[in-house]
Amino acid sequence: MPKRKTTIALIVCAAxxxxxxxxxxxxxxxxxxxxxxxxxxxxxxVAVPSYIPEGFRVTQMSLKLCAADAPRIGDCREGSSYEIRxxxxxxxxxxxxxxxxxxxxxxxxxxxxxxxxxxxKVIIEFGQLxxxxxxxxxxxxxxxxxxxxxxxxxxxxxxxxxxxLQVEEEQYFCVKNTTITPLAIEKMLNSLVWLQ
Numbered sequence: 338m339p340k341r342k343t344t345i346a347l348i349v350c351a352a353x354x355x356x357x358x359x360x361x362x363x364x365x366x367x368x369x370x371x372x373x374x375x376x377x378x379x380x381x382x383v384a385v386p387s388y389i390p391e392g393f394r395v396t397q398m399s400l401k402l403c404a405a406d407a408p409r410i411g412d413c414r415e416g417s418s419y420e421i422r423x424x425x426x427x428x429x430x431x432x433x434x435x436x437x438x439x440x441x442x443x444x445x446x447x448x449x450x451x452x453x454x455x456x457x458k459v460i461i462e463f464g465q466l467x468x469x470x471x472x473x474x475x476x477x478x479x480x481x482x483x484x485x486x487x488x489x490x491x492x493x494x495x496x497x498x499x500x501x502l503q504v505e506e507e508q509y510f511c512v513k514n515t516t517i518t519p520l521a522i523e524k525m526l527n528s529l530v531w532l533q
Contacts, residue, residue, distance in 0.1 A: 365530060367395055368421075375400060377532055379417040382497050384455060386433060388528035389423055390521055393431070397422040414438075418498060422509065430511035433525075435498035436489065443488055447473040449519050453490075455529040456500060460488040461519045478519045485514055487522055502526060 366385045376383045379402055399420045403413035416437035424430045445462025448470035453459050463482035489499030502522055505511040
């Protein structure tokens with residue numbers, strides 16, 4: 338009997354499924370019941386920010402489902418993953434990711450280390466992609482920065498994904514970051530909740 342393909346790629350666009358996704362958005366997760374169910378179907382620990390900056394909303398979700406017994410090759414080399422895109426009316430965007438691996442090393446011009454409630458130690462990076470990892474000033478943390486995001490972090494358990502929050506600029510029709518600060522990234526990471 339031929340084996341079934343073990344990868345399923347799903348894209349849920351809030352705009353195209355607005356009638357399906359409109360009811361019952363959670364105040365805690367900013368996701369509909371249908372979106373939460375789709376994420377839970379991945380079979381991995383699913384975290385989402387309970388705090389998002391005012392004016393942002395979920396506009397797209399991408400899910401990659403790999404069965405637990407799937408060979409670690411091809412699309413399932415790193416396991417199941419997800420991405421949630423948030424956007425405001427001015428097309429400022431950020432993405433929250435959970436990826437199984439392949440994250441590489443730090444790259445930021447500036448690196449701010451923070452202790453979060455859910456993920457423990459995280460590094461928030463921004464600036465030129467030169468790997469200098471200089472310590473930012475307190476003022477730099479309070480103003481929007483270019484190429485802003487968190488370096489992927491994971492729980493102590495070796496079978497959990499890496500979680501990361503990245504401000505998107507000049508892709509996905511997103512504009513240059515003029516709204517999200519490093520401290521806002523830290524606040525979102527501190528607000529992570531697990532879907533049960």
